[in-house]
Amino acid sequence: xxxxxxxxxxxxxxxGTSLTIQCQVDSQVTMMFWYRQQPGQSLTLIATAxxxxxxxxxxxxxxxxxxxxxxxxxxxxxxxxxxxPEDSSIYLCSxxxxxxHETQYFGPGTRLLVL
Amino acid sequence: xxxxxxxxxxxxxxxxxxxxxxxxxxxxxxxYLFWYVQSPGQGLQLLLxxxxxxxxxxxxxxxxxxxxxxQSSFNLRKPSVHWSDAAEYFCAVGVGGTALxxxxxxxxxxxx
Numbered sequence: 001x002x003x004x005x006x007x008x009x010x011x012x013x014x015x016g017t018s019l020t021i022q023c024q025v026d027s028q029v030t031m032m033f034w035y036r037q038q039p040g041q042s043l044t045l046i047a048t049a050x051x052x053x054x055x056x057x058x059x060x061x062x063x064x065x066x067x068x069x070x071x072x073x074x075x076x077x078x079x080x081x082x083x084x085p086e087d088s089s090i091y092l093c094s095x096x097x098x099x100x101h102e103t104q105y106f107g108p109g110t111r112l113l114v115l
Numbered sequence: 116x117x118x119x120x121x122x123x124x125x126x127x128x129x130x131x132x133x134x135x136x137x138x139x140x141x142x143x144x145x146x147y148l149f150w151y152v153q154s155p156g157q158g159l160q161l162l163l164x165x166x167x168x169x170x171x172x173x174x175x176x177x178x179x180x181x182x183x184x185x186q187s188s189f190n191l192r193k194p195s196v197h198w199s200d201a202a203e204y205f206c207a208v209g210v211g212g213t214a215l216x217x218x219x220x221x222x223x224x225x226x227x
Contacts, residue, residue, distance in 0.1 A: 001161075033214045042205065043159075045214045092158060103149070104215055108158040 004107035020079045023093035028073035031096035083114045121218035136191040138206030146208040148189040153203040
């Protein structure tokens with residue numbers, strides 16, 4: 001498995017501002033993912049962030065709104081830009097560990113409230 | 116397209132009773148299947164996974180799940196539920212190298 005930490009754990013932000021969420025892993029991993037969990041909902045993939053390549057975004061998510069960095073094999077950031085109340089969600093990062101089959105392990109999440 | 120259905124939004128079980136949470140998937144090939152649990156205010160914890168082989172898989176916390184290809188199901192079971200099992204349970208399907216598709220989740224409440 002992997003130990004994954006996220007910062008901040010929670011935040012309250014004003015609309016129109018941006019927040020950068022950090023995800024740190026205790027081992028080197030190739031595949032990292034960012035998910036959004038809206039209140040009372042399931043998880044939706046925002047993007048896949050593999051080191052050494054541009055992030056790949058899912059339908060409905062764009063780089064201008066959710067820019068992602070992946071500077072090395074243990075770290076990634078997700079920025080939520082120009083926030084609105086609809087962005088209030090839990091944002092989770094996960095890592096895929098290989099070994100024949102990828103199993104994803106999740107960070108504790110960042111709880112974001114936009115006022 | 117891949118999809119996961121968890122038919123039960125909310126289930127209440129008495130402490131000590133058995134539990135079965137349902138999960139059906141749609142995928143053209145043999146999928147990788149997962150069950151995760153999310154306690155209030157927490158992230159997701161992996162309970163168990165199925166990739167191949169024995170269709171009955173054991174996980175942590177006394178949970179098990181059975182893969183039934185003919186029914187496209189991967190139901191989660193526990194013989195005796197504890198109050199600490201109250202949480203949100205997510206079934207997910209994945210293909211190696213890609214992200215997971217999650218069901219909408221089942222909320223488990225445990226009554227005393």
